[in-house]
Amino acid sequence: MTHGPFDGRRRFVGPDRRFELVDLVDSGGFGHVWLARDCVLAREVALKFLALDRLVGLRPDPGRLEEVRERFARESLMAAKVDSPYVAKIHDCYMSRTDPFLVMEYVDGRPLSAYVRPKPLPLARTCRWSGQMAEGLAAAHDKGILHRDIKPRNVLIREVDSAVRIVDFGLSRFIDASETRGAAGTPLYMSPERSRGEAGDERSDLYSLGCVMYEMVTGWPPFGDDRADPVALARAHELQSPTPPQVQVPGVPAALDELIMALLAKAPRQRPDNARMVVRAIAEVERPLEAAEANPRAGPAHVLPSPSDGSSADSGFADRLSAAELNVRRLSGQHGPSHALVVAARMELAGLTGRSGDPRGAAELYDRLGRDCRDWYGPGHPRTLDAFTEMARWVSGRGEGSG
Structure with a gap:
């Protein structure tokens, strides 16, 4: 009896049992995505299985089934030609009779x-x-x-x-x-x-x-x-x-x-x-956001400067926001969400959000932090009061760099 990759018994798929299924990470209308280990290249990959029965029925015409498999392989080959750091790479495509799947870059x-x-x-x-x-x-x-x-x-x-x-x-x-x-x-x-x-x-x-x-x-x-x-x-x-x-x-x-x-x-x-x-x-x-970072006392600017040379640029604020958010998640994982280090990191993230030209976002982050601190420490605790005070400053336009 042939077992599919989702029944808990068969953990290896592909030619010569190349891919070990590790964890089901997503399930959608047209298939399932598994985190898997490539036993040949010793790396994590994502396997996207196509649910053929949802596309062609439980008892499809053999010719129709073959047509669908061939089309899947053809479209996968085309998609694999996309070369961009912002598109998940397709490494391979396996046309199993019952469980065709793509081998893709695993995005953690x-x-x-x-x-x-x-x-x-x-x-x-x-x-x-x-x-x-x-x-x-x-x-x-x-x-x-x-x-x-x-x-x-x-x-x-x-x-x-x-x-x-x-x-x-x-x-x-x-x-x-x-x-x-x-x-x-x-x-x-x-x-x-x-x-x-x-x-x-x-x-x-x-x-x-x-x-x-x-x-x-x-x-x-x-x-x-x-x-x-x-x-x-x-x-x-x-x-x-x-x-x-x-x-x-x-x-x-x-x-x-x-x-x-x-x-x-x-x-x-x-x-x-x-x-x-x-x-x-x-x-x-993005340019005014970068200008605001270079001159924070000028406050956020929303007037466009002269046209750029056409090249794209990641805002420095965006990179710093990403780093600050990652730091919050890292510290939360190490110490728990209510730890003082996590609270301090969230205060830093909220302030940076405001200085990036987004006072609304800063106020919302401070408000959320204040509510959490109130639940953890009580309404009169200094951390609770600090968060709500900063929220009020950004709401009123008195936040750092806002005027």
Whole structure:
């Protein structure tokens, strides 16, 4: 009897039992992702198994089954050509008769969906991750490859350096060709043309990127939430204009607001022409944040300077925010969340968030820390009072570097 890789009995898969299954890390509508060990190269990899029965049925026609397997291999080969530090690499593809799977770079981190909702992200973090996503899309589009399902769940954030890895390139194209129910994708982030069942082009990916950026900036997607009716979402994407992020969240830079709204234009021709234009636009939004870091007494600036040379740049604040956040997680793991060192690290992170030009984010972090300290130490403890005092300073505009 042949056992599948998910029944707890068979722990090795692939030719000559090359891959040892270690842990099931994700399960979606079209398959499962396992952390595995490559016994030949002695490294961790991710194995993405395709659930054939969900695509072709439990008793498929043999010819249809072979067609689906061949298409999966072909799309995987195309996706493997994408070369970008912001796209998870595909190492290999194995076309087992019952359990075809991809061998991918294992990304030790969490999906972007774990960072968004209902709180907006700090502006520097939003710009950094958005720029990296745009660069990853640009590298794929240069090869003629579309993603077709950009969403927070398909964007992983590495633990070690807080950098983006986009996953599942090519899978939606394969599903498109295999499904009879219409275009694959996620209604919350799907472009109007994709919602109508059209193939779309690279500007369809940019629309989805705009939806993700909107969620990063405001805390919610442009239309509805996960409970919304897919048909209603499709109509909203086709017919409704989202509320501009600046209206939802005061303090969003005008240039970032304009970029997101341009990405969310209903007609593809009204969106940026390509992902590299988006990379350059995000770099321009980052420049005032960098200027604020160089001259903190000047406070946050939202006026764009002259155009850049087109190169992308990671904001220094974004790097420092990532390092500060990693330090909070490291200390929490070592000492527990209520330890004084963790509280001090969270105070530092909140202050840095404010100095990056995001007083709203600083106030929210101080407020959250104050509530935690109140639960741990009591309402009159100095740490509780310090956190709430700093929150009030940033709310009133009296935070460090705010004026």
